[in-house]
Structures are given as C-alpha cells and as structure tokens.
Amino acid sequence: MFRRIIFTIALISGAYAALAQPTFKGGEQALNKFLKEKIIYPDFASRNCISAVVHVKFRVYKDGRVDKVKVQSGPGIDLDEEAIRVVKRTAGKWTLPAGVEAATAVLPVRFTPDPSRCNSSTKLSREQAINAYHQRQEQENAVTNYYQNKHAGKADTSKEAYIISLKQQLGFDEDFIEDILAQADEKRKQGDNEGACADWKFIRNIGSIKADPLLARYCIK
Numbered sequence: 263m264f265r266r267i268i269f270t271i272a273l274i275s276g277a278y279a280a281l282a283q284p285t286f287k288g289g290e291q292a293l294n295k296f297l298k299e300k301i302i303y304p305d306f307a308s309r310n311c312i313s314a315v316v317h318v319k320f321r322v323y324k325d326g327r328v329d330k331v332k333v334q335s336g337p338g339i340d341l342d343e344e345a346i347r348v349v350k351r352t353a354g355k356w357t358l359p360a361g362v363e364a365a366t367a368v369l370p371v372r373f374t375p376d377p378s379r380c381n382s383s384t385k386l387s388r389e390q391a392i393n394a395y396h397q398r399q400e401q402e403n404a405v406t407n408y409y410q411n412k413h414a415g416k417a418d419t420s421k422e423a424y425i426i427s428l429k430q431q432l433g434f435d436e437d438f439i440e441d442i443l444a445q446a447d448e449k450r451k452q453g454d455n456e457g458a459c460a461d462w463k464f465i466r467n468i469g470s471i472k473a474d475p476l477l478a479r480y481c482i483k
Contacts, residue, residue, distance in 0.1 A: 284322040284356040284365050296355065297371060300348045302448055304340035305441065306398075307373065310391035311380035312337065315372045316345035323364045326354035334368055339395045345371045347449075347457050401428050406467040413466075425469075434468050443473065455480055 286293035307314075316336035321329055331349050336342040349369060358365055408425045411417040446461035459481040462473035 284358050284367050286352070287355050287357060293352075296352065297348055300351055300452060301344060301371075302445055303373070304344045305445075306340045306391075306395055310388065310394075311375045312339065312341065312388050312391055313372075313374050314339075314341050315370050316341055317368055317370045318345050318349045319366065319368045320349055321364060321366050322356045322358065324358050324362070326356065328353040328356070330366075337392055339392055341373050347454065350456075351452065351454060398432065401432055405429055405432070405434070405469075406464070409467045409469050412469075429468060439465055439468075439470050439472055446473070446476070450480065 286296075306312075314337045317334040318331060319334040320331040323329075328350060331346050333342045333346060336345065348371070405425055405428050408417055408421065412419070442461050442465055446458040449455075449457040449461065459477065462477045462481065465473035466477060
C-alpha cells in the first residue's frame with residue numbers, strides 16, 4: 263500500500279534578510295505547516311533513508327504567481343523533484359513589500375529520515391544509494407523511451423524481451439503501479455494536476471494501461 267508519510271519531515275524556511283524578499287502569509291510557522299502537509303516523501307529516498315536539504319530558488323510576483331522554480335542545490339535525486347513540486351504549490355500564498363512587483367527567494371527544505379527506522383543507515387550507504395539512483399535512472403529511461411516509441415509506432419519490438427527484463431529488475435510490478443496511482447491521487451487532491459498527470463504518464467510509459475482512463479479524463483492530450 264502507498265504510504266504518504268514514511269519519514270518524519272523536518273522543514274525549514276529561509277531567513278528573509280533582504281527587505282524586498284517575499285513573506286509567506288501567516289509567517290514561518292504557516293509555511294512549515296503548509297510544506298509538511300503537502301510533501302509526499304519520494305519513494306526512492308524513503309526506502310533508502312536519504313536525508314537532504316534541497317535549496318529551491320523561485321520568483322514571486324505581486325499577483326501571487328510563482329515561477330522560475332529550480333533547485334539551487336540538492337542531492338540530484340527524487341527529493342529535488344518533490345521540493346520543486348511543493349514550492350510551485352505555494353503560488354498565491356506570498357506577499358511582497360509595498361512597491362515591489364517581483365522578487366526572487368531561496369527556500370531550503372530539509373528532509374530528515376525517521377531515526378526509529380533509519381538508525382542503521384550510514385553516510386556511506388546513503389552515498390551508495392544516491393549513486394544507485396543515477397544508475398537506475400538510465401534503466402528507467404530505457405524503459406520509458408521504448409514505450410514512448412511503441413505508442414508512436416517506432417519501437418524496435420525485437421528489444422521487448424530485454425525491456426520486460428529491465429522492468430522486472432526495477433520492480434515495475436502491479437504493487438509499484440498501485441503505489442504510483444495512490445501518489446498521483448494524493449497530488450490531484452492537493453490540486454496538483456500537473457504532478458498527477460506526470461505520474462499517470464509515467465505509468466503509461468512503463469507499459470501499463472492502468473492510468474489511461476485518468477489521463478483521458480484529467481490531462482491534456
């Protein structure tokens with residue numbers, strides 16, 4: 263079963279030293295509460311007890327828009343993607359000083375594993391896990407590229423047995439797909455259609471049709 267929160271999530275907001283910096287409505291406590299409620303601890307980082315501080319840089323406008331969201335520094339794994347996703351969800355929740363039309367901010371988001379589960383995790387094991395993540399990404403890309411080409415009628419189907427073998431190595435089974443569906447549903451409930459559609463497209467691009475009705479209903483083709 264999909265688990266929304268596997269770890270205790272410690273979150274910190276930036277110290278807004280410059281006068282032109284945006285301020286989260288309700289202050290730092292409200293910001294931390296918002297992030298804690300919205301973050302879905304990513305699967306790979308949660309399974310491998312990876313902690314990190316992801317610094318996310320973004321631009322806030324007077325009308326409440328948030329854009330140019332990118333990671334300034336992070337571990338380069340799924341924690342980065344989740345930090346970006348959640349910062350995008352802060353649109354409309356910032357205020358700017360009078361006379362300021364737009365401002366850039368950096369928000370550090372700290373992900374801290376639950377000590378009761380990750381006590382035996384070492385710095386070395388976490389570094390090995392991060393290296394494994396990048397190797398895994400290459401395999402995932404091989405799978406998703408194959409099915410994207412297959413949907414377009416361009417795939418070399420003689421490679422399908424190899425792709426199926428890769429899927430087995432990666433653990434792309436029915437339980438995995440159910441976890442991604444649950445994760446996508448949580449994002450949709452948060453109003454994050456973009457994030458939900460990305461998850462449903464991923465399911466389609468690993469050779470499953472389970473998300474196709476949701477893609478047809480909620481996502482622009």
